[in-house]
Amino acid sequence: MGWRSPIPPVSSNDNSNKPSALHDEATHTKASRWKISRAGDGDTAMALFSGPEELHQPTSPEEAKRLERRIDYMILPYLAVCYAFFYIDKTTLSYAAIFNIREDLHLTGTDYNWLSSIFYFGFLVWAFPTNLLMQRLPIGRYLGFNIFMWGFFLMLQAACNSFATLATLRALGGAAEACSDPSFMLITSMWYTRRQQPVRIGLWYTANGLGIAGGGLLGYAIGNIKGALPSWKYEFLIIGALCSAWGVVMFIMLPDSPVTAKLLTPRERRMAVERLRENQTGVENKHLKGYQVREAFMDYKLYLFFILGVVGNVPNGGISNFGTIIIKGFGFSTLVTTLMQVPYGIFISICILVCVFLNDRFKNRRCLFIIIFLIPNICGAFSLRFTPVDQRVGRLISYYLTGPYNAAFVLILSLQTANTAGHTKKVVTNAVLFLGYCTGNIVGPFFYKTSQQPTYSLGIWSMIVSHLMEVVVILTLWILLARENKRRDRVQGEKDGGLEGRDLDATAFSDMTDRENLKYVRSPYHRD
DSSP states (O other), rough: OOOSSOOOOOOOOOOSOOSOOOOOOOOOOOOOOOOOOOOSOOOOOGGGOOOOOGGGGOOOHHHHHHHHHHHHHHHHHHHHHHHHHHHHHHHHHHHHHHHTHHHTTTTOTTHHHHHHHHHHHHHHHHHHHHHHHHHHHHHHHHHHHHHHHHHHHHHGGGGOHHHHHHHHHHHHHHHHHHHHHOOOOOHHHSSSOTHHHHHHHHHHHHHHHHHHHHHHHHHHHHOOOSSSSSSSHHHOOOHHHHHHHHHHHHHSSSOOOOTTTSSSSSHHHHHHTTTOOOOGSSOOOOOOOOOHHHHHHHHHHHHHHHHHHHHHHHHHHHHHHHHHHHHTTOOOOHHHHHHHHHHHHHHHHHHHHHHHHHHHTTTOOHHHHHHHHHHHHHHHHHHHHHSSOHHHHHHHHHHTTOHHHHHHHHHHHHHHHHTOOOOOHHHHHHHHHHHHHHHHHHHHGGGOOOOTTTTTTHHHHHHHHHHHHHHHHHHHHHHHHHHHHHHHHHHHHTTGGGGGGGGGHTTTTTTOOTTTOOOOOOOOOOOO
């Protein structure tokens, strides 16, 4: 079907640095050969071209490499630093626990467990609204605003004097953080090819481990402050202030889209968009499409990703809130306990980098590497459960082995972004995956019973069972995607021109879903 460009195209000799497209899809120009989704509009990237024939502008390898480096500098440092703060923020309660917040606020019974989980209730309630707002609003500014707010809510926690006030602020902080992971995934899919996405997700997710290590060093430094306030209040004030400051930086500096990036020239914007042609997933579309919402909920992948979100984060919900308590139970002092998190964080970062670069080296083996990097966690959890309490070094090593699940989760995130097309469908699938993420983090802390401190046998068993279930779901997804690949290749092979005769240009920015568009390179689902 034909399409009328929603915005006047950028002239090929336009050298101004003004944004070359606005998110206004109202005016019409000459007809072209674009194919679009059945909702009647395409991707915002269409604004840069008058038709698909303009997608192949001559570009030298050096120019392409220079643009790739420039995009990396424009995107990755902001996401990485933000993700480090994201994890530091989530572990502040864990450090506050060893700095005596439970005694100061008279927390008893399951109060601490509820404080750990209620953060994710806020995240859960706001997950769908924030994903829909991300589609409608400039994503860089929206992300920066939310980062500022979560730092603000964290600083306010220093003023809390009861369980109720702290629980309220933690729920608000969770709502502010609800946009973080989904927005990072959308930003990565907007700027990088499918092959580049796992490595780039791995690079910003590596900051998770650096956040753990940095949180340990910050905790040690804060623990040595001899001021008028308890150490846990300094923890909230200092880390909250740093988060809010970084939110301001993100609001000002992070570009919203390659279509409107002010730091790129018009030619560079077209190059940045054109290299996403093979993704067949587009950049973004500002309209909520009801049929894509319905299709998302009828797609089995959505439910499998939800389950992966749950079982992949039951261990995270426990470790992120009880990790320091577990380590202190090995017999370390409070300040030494904070430092013991540093090698754990570094080990996680190394695992993530090794995982994503192995995945880049060996094509279409994502599900295999997910399983491989879950094996140390399963072994570490078993060892932590059965190693005698007096074997302090052995138990510490076992604890460290529970870290590589972060590398597996990186590939799960990239598996989802690479196998979902249609901007509304991507937003919905992101939201559901992170509903699972919230559910796992809510449930996880309740397996750590105060009566079992410091060994937490039930909590360790929850890690073991969750990771084993994760392996089963990944194997199921692997089999189903392989079948879908074969089906699509067979259907496409029966069409005129076969697999090699597809017009990938016409559908590159169609905002079609992965079910509408059979014209992915080879097939839409990675052969994992």
